[in-house]
Amino acid sequence: EVQLVQSGAEVKKPGESLKISCKGSGYSFTSYWIGWVRQMPGKGLEWMGIIYPGDSDTRYGPSFQGQVTISADKSISTAYLQWSSLKASDTAMYYCARHSNDVDDYWGQGTLVTVSS
Amino acid sequence: DIQMTQSPSSLSASVGDRVTITCRASQSISSYLNWYQQKPGKAPKLLIYAASSLQSGVPSRFSGSGSGTDFTLTISSLQPEDFATYYCQQSYSTPPTFGPGTKVDIK
Numbered sequence: 495e496v497q498l499v500q501s502g503a504e505v506k507k508p509g510e511s512l513k514i515s516c517k518g519s520g521y522s523f524t525s526y527w528i529g530w531v532r533q534m535p536g537k538g539l540e541w542m543g544i545i546y547p548g549d550s551d552t553r554y555g556p557s558f559q560g561q562v563t564i565s566a567d568k569s570i571s572t573a574y575l576q577w578s579s580l581k582a583s584d585t586a587m588y589y590c591a592r593h594s595n596d597v598d599d600y601w602g603q604g605t606l607v608t609v610s611s
Numbered sequence: 612d613i614q615m616t617q618s619p620s621s622l623s624a625s626v627g628d629r630v631t632i633t634c635r636a637s638q639s640i641s642s643y644l645n646w647y648q649q650k651p652g653k654a655p656k657l658l659i660y661a662a663s664s665l666q667s668g669v670p671s672r673f674s675g676s677g678s679g680t681d682f683t684l685t686i687s688s689l690q691p692e693d694f695a696t697y698y699c700q701q702s703y704s705t706p707p708t709f710g711p712g713t714k715v716d717i718k
Contacts (some may be wrong), residue, residue: 596702
């Protein structure tokens, strides 16, 4: 069974750093892209970027380039999304999803990030 | 980026109703159009891919159609578990962009 399990909710202060994770199982982790999607409170879905764990090829959406870093550790089948300096506007739910043949077919349960002073 | 619009933004319907949601792309995307369902507090779930292909395990009351710029998601007979928000997504070009969503609630 394909599963993506994300790390737990985080509460951070502005300016702090953060790295959240997404662990894949039940499939060949290095053979599929993993993407990240942001959902701000009460809003829609925004595609942030994607990584191919097999070779770490990474693409970012224009709004997120330079704002976050996507990485992966294929030895433990885990993808990451990180911030070096959080802002209040980063408060959102973040989802990872497996990308296969132009669709996001399996999704993690989401990680809620709250940034507040 | 390709812009996606959806209509209506929300609708109220009764169990058993036929429901149609429309999605439009700002340029031709061939059949690179996917539909997702999201329930409150849950991750999105893939329903339809490549405009009209039903994802495994999704009930056959869901169907999709269209190509180019105009697409439709139809629920043939709305069930209680179908009350949710529905998003279209184009996967023709990077970044893949989502529509703003259509919320389906109980009349």
